[in-house]
Amino acid sequence: MPEVYKFGGASIRDADAIRHLGELLTRQVPPPRALVVSAMGKTTNALEALLDAARGDDSGGYRERLAALRDDHLGVAAALFGTDAPVAADLERLLAALDAAHRRHRDAPYPVHYDHTVGFGELLSTTLVAAWLDEIGLATRWCDARELIVTDDRHQAAGIVWDETCARLTALATRDQRLLITQGFIGATAAGAMTTLGREGSDFSAAILAHCLDAEGLTIWKDVPGVFNADPRRVDNARQLERLSYAEAVEQSWHGAKVIHPRTLAPLQRKAIPLTVRSFLEPEATPSRIGPEPGDGDRVPACILRDDQRLLDIRPADFRFMDEGCLGEVLGHLARHGLHANFLECEAMRLRLAIDARPRACRELLDDLGEAYRVEETCGLTLLTLRHPDAALRQALVGDLPVVTEKATASTAQWLLPSDACPERWRLP
Known part of the structure; x- marks a missing residue:
């Protein structure tokens, strides 16, 4: 076909x-x-x-x-x-x-x-x-x-x-x-x-x-020739990725890379159908291809920026643990309002998550949380996510910027930063 x-x-x-x-x-x-x-x-x-x-x-x-x-x-x-x-x-x-x-x-x-x-x-x-x-x-x-x-x-x-x-x-x-x-x-x-x-x-x-x-x-x-390791409209020296695996593309799209919708890749992966991202302005330009096998995009550090973030610091009002029941309840409310936790960090008695600042959905979410939870909000934030970061990349991008909160795993690091402290243009080292 x-x-x-x-x-x-x-x-x-x-x-x-x-x-x-x-x-x-x-x-x-x-x-x-x-x-x-x-x-x-x-x-x-x-x-x-x-x-x-x-x-x-x-x-x-x-x-x-x-x-x-x-x-x-x-x-x-x-x-x-x-x-x-x-x-x-x-x-x-x-x-x-x-x-x-x-x-x-x-x-x-x-x-x-x-x-x-x-x-x-x-x-x-x-x-x-x-x-x-x-x-x-x-x-x-x-x-x-x-x-x-x-x-x-x-x-x-x-x-x-x-x-x-x-x-x-x-x-x-x-x-x-x-x-x-x-x-x-x-x-x-x-x-x-x-x-x-x-x-x-x-x-x-x-x-x-x-x-x-x-x-x-x-x-x-x-309107771009393919998938990049950063948004070329925001990062001066973003580079195109010619090949990357389904798994890496899912990670980047889930964290906010805007070229591919996060739900796109699962039905393709189940039948090993390759995905090509190509420019309609320059159809002869080299495209990016996503498939089962790893490529250069699985190794190159990637920078993902999400603006208009709202950090919610959520604690049970009755001094309960933030256990599986509380987590399920809060995340269920999130799903019902079509909100995605772009950043999520859980401690014994608090859950911190960052969501897109959509006024109606955020207001309805807070109404649902009601009196069962105490919620503190921090608005006007930018979420910086790095895939496969090294120390030089972390220092070059975050440096002396004021950090609201951060977390890291073996392959991904995230920082919530005040948007008014972030540069208009970013540059990778």
């Missing part, structure tokens, strides 16, 4: 980018079997703001944001196809469905309302991309991921029902030989409730397709 391709929002941010995507696909020999596409540009952020406006009873703000979303997508359609293009009617139907979903779910719990709102970004983008590919002569089959990716009902971070998902995808690929194009990030329960797979989850969607279709490989097309 040929490869599965995934394109992120930057690769379809406007009409010119979609044209470029079409040109790139026409040059691929053999062509991919399936295409997974994210929402356009910053659409997911716009939909999250739309949701907040809706739930805040700001009807004027909601309508203005919905109109802006409509203008963005219809503007791209007009730039690609001219006025009165048939795809415009398809976009209007989706926008009407989005508005109806908002009204239907506005009193539902936030995670349910979130999934029935934010997932529309991918439905809109794939409608545009599929229409353009058909326009340039690439026969496509637009597929609704809600009919293919079957999940449980854990909204905002849904789990996959693998047997049913594989059965549906295999049946579709058998009966239709056209290029399959579908949405990243979204799925649905067996009962049809829309779900999402976690923020930035389109990579995971592509891995699901590759796994179920027994693809020869998965290629994720990015």
Whole structure:
């Protein structure tokens, strides 16, 4: 089975980018079997703001944001196809469905309302991309991921029902030989409730397709040529890693490296499907490859930065030990609100963890912890994680910076630092 391709929002941010995507696909020999596409540009952020406006009873703000979303997508359609293009009617139907979903779910719990709102970004983008590919002569089959990716009902971070998902995808690929194009990030329960797979989850969607279709490989097309040992936008001398193992890629993505979504690699590893990260801006540039065998990326020190961190120092209010029961309770609350412990350190009577500073989720987490725990918060932090560090690297990056807390294992060291004390640009030794 040929490869599965995934394109992120930057690769379809406007009409010119979609044209470029079409040109790139026409040059691929053999062509991919399936295409997974994210929402356009910053659409997911716009939909999250739309949701907040809706739930805040700001009807004027909601309508203005919905109109802006409509203008963005219809503007791209007009730039690609001219006025009165048939795809415009398809976009209007989706926008009407989005508005109806908002009204239907506005009193539902936030995670349910979130999934029935934010997932529309991918439905809109794939409608545009599929229409353009058909326009340039690439026969496509637009597929609704809600009919293919079957999940449980854990909204905002849904789990996959693998047997049913594989059965549906295999049946579709058998009966239709056209290029399959579908949405990243979204799925649905067996009962049809829309779900999402976690923020930035389109990579995971592509891995699901590759796994179920027994693809020869998965290629994720990015605006960078591959995986780096640090973010080249923040670290002056970051270097590209040409090869690294599934295990090392999982470690780096779990700690916050942004090139690959953390859930992407498990379904690929189970079938030894290689993952290639390639630049859609420079498709001939040397890519990065992730597979079963270790490579240079398993040895080279890596630097990972996460901003906007909030440190929670949690202690049982009744002077209990922070035992397995307390840990399970606290981490269960964390999972329910879609939060990830980026830093975690446990002592006899305290648990310290760092989470992304997402105001709504953090507020709801603290409400859940309630009177059973005393919580002290420290905000405005940056989490620095080093993989395979040596003494010279630790000194060069941390040096005399004020450290809020730190921990280290044989292969990983982490520091929580005040963001206002960190340099704007970092440099590896």
